[in-house]
Amino acid sequence: MQTDSSQKHIAFIGLGVMGRPMAINLVRAGFPVRGFDVNPAAMEAVAAFGVTPAANPADAARGADVLIAMVVNDAQTRDVLFGEGSAAAALAPNATVIGMSTMSRAAVIEITAQLAERGLRYIDAPVSGGEIGAQQATLSIMVGAPAEVLEAHLPVLRAMGKNIYHIGERPGDGQAMKMINQLLVCIHNAAAAEALVFAQKLGLDAKLVFEVIGNSAGNSWMFQNRGARMIEREFEPPKSALSILVKDVGIVMGEANAARHPLVLGGLTQQLYHLAAAQGWSHLDDSILIRLMEMLTGTSAAGQDVS
C-alpha cells in the first residue's frame, strides 16, 4: 500500500460496485487516492484498502492532478464537477478529469468545453467489463481524447483496465463506441430472456440449454453472464441494476432519434426495458428480463402455462 510521491494524485468520485474496486486498483498501482461517495459506507469499505476518505468532491479534488468520475450519469458528473463547492475549482492547475460513466456525446462535449474554460482537460473514457472487470483490472476502456492527453494518463488507465482503446480525438468518441456496445448488450440480454423462456415452453432443461448454447453459435457474452443469473433467479441484490440499462438504451435511442437514424431492434428493445421498469423492477438485477418475458408470454418458470 506504499504510495509513490512522484505519481499523480487522484481524486476518485463514485465508489459503487464499479468505482470501489477501480479506486482500490489505483492504490495498488501506487497512486495516492482520495475518494468520495455520497454513501459513507462505501467510503469506509475502501478506506481499509488505502483510499483516503474525503468530505465532499471538492475536498477529494483539492490539489489533485486527476479527477476520476465513476458516477451514474452526466447529471451526477456535472454535479461533481460544477456543483456546490465545485470539484473543478479545487483541482490543481492543468489537471485532467477522466469521465468513466456512460453519458450522451452531447453531455461529454459540453463538459469538455466547460472544463477547458478553466484550463482543465477532459478524457472521455467509458468502460465495459462489469464488476468482474473492475475487480480484476481487466476493463475495456474506450477513450475519446487527443493522443497526447491519453498518452500522459496511460499509467492511470492501465491500473484499472486491460484494453485501452483510443477510439478518436474528439470528446464523445469514447461514448460513441460505448453506445454501440450498450446497444448490443441491451438486445442480447433481452434475446437471452426470450430464448430461455421459449426453452421453458419447449420443456427443455434450463441448465442444459445454458451449456449447449455456451458451446454453440447462439452464444453471447450477455447470455453467458446474465443467462446464468436468469436461471439462478438472482435478482436481488442486483449485480447490475436494470435502471442502468434503461438509462443506457435511452442514451443510445436518444442519439439515434436525434439523428433520425432507425434502430429497429434497438427501438423494440427499449420498449422491453420500459415494460420491465414499469413493473417497478428498476432496482433489481437486469437479468429480471426473464421475468418480464415469462409475464408477457404467460409462461411460468416451470415451463407450464400460467393461464
Added chain:
Amino acid sequence: MQTDSSQKHIAFIGLGVMGRPMAINLVRAGFPVRGFDVNPAAMEAVAAFGVTPAANPADAARGADVLIAMVVNDAQTRDVLFGEGSAAAALAPNATVIGMSTMSRAAVIEITAQLAERGLRYIDAPVSGGEIGAQQATLSIMVGAPAEVLEAHLPVLRAMGKNIYHIGERPGDGQAMKMINQLLVCIHNAAAAEALVFAQKLGLDAKLVFEVIGNSAGNSWMFQNRGARMIEREFEPPKSALSILVKDVGIVMGEANAARHPLVLGGLTQQLYHLAAAQGWSHLDDSILIRLMEMLTGTSAAGQDVS
C-alpha cells in the same frame, strides 16, 4: 484411409458445405462411407478422401447400418428416405437414420414414426458450429433419442462433433434445442448489422469497433463470425446462405406461433430476414443483413447518408 470392417457402414446423403467435411471426418475415423449428393462435383470432391460415390440415395443406403442425412430441410430428408428408390427400404435391417438438418419438431416426429413402421430407428441430431466446426469435427450435436440408441452411435457422432448433448428421449428434443440456438443466431446476426451500421453513422472505424466489441460485453459468437464478413463485405460465394436462416427463423416462428407463444424479438427479426430475402439476396451470405440495415437507414458503407 484404411477402413475397419467391424465398423458400421455409413450412407452419407448431402455433401455440401457441412456434409462434405463431416463425411470425410467419418472416413478418417475408420468408417466405410458411401456418399451421395445431387451435385456430381460434390461427390468428386469427397471421393479423393475415400468416400465412395453412389448413384442415388438408395444406392448409398444399400446394406448400410447408418444413414446420415445432412440436407437442407425436412422435405429433402423425406425425399432421401421415402422418395423414388427409397433409401429407407435399402438400409440393413434395424439400421438407424441420423437426421442432422434443422427441421421442425413435427417433421421429426412424423419421420421417426414412418421409419419405426419399417423397423428403423431415428436419431434427431441437428448441429451447431458451422463450416469450421464441420471441418475440425468440433460441431455441437444436439440429440433427441432414447439413451441406448444414442449410446450405440456415439462413435459415429464423435467422429463429427466435439460436444454430443443428450437433450432428451423424445424425437424433436434435439430440434427444440436447435431452435433456441437459431433464434439467438438470427437475432444476434441482425443486431450485429444494426450496431455496425450505427457505428458507421457515428463515424467510428469499423475494424476498431470489431476489436473493441470483441473484448467487451456486447460480444457474441455471431458478431465475431458474421461481423467480420460484414466488414469485409464477403457476401459471395456465401459461407452460409441467407436462405438457411430464413428457413430457420421460419421454423422457430412456426413452432412459436403454433403454440401461440409470443417471441417479440424473434418476430421482428423474422421480418428483417424477409426484407433481405425480398431484395433477392437469399443466395448471398447471411452477413448481407448489413446491406439491408444500410438500405433501411439510408446509411452508406462510408458512414455518409445516402440521401
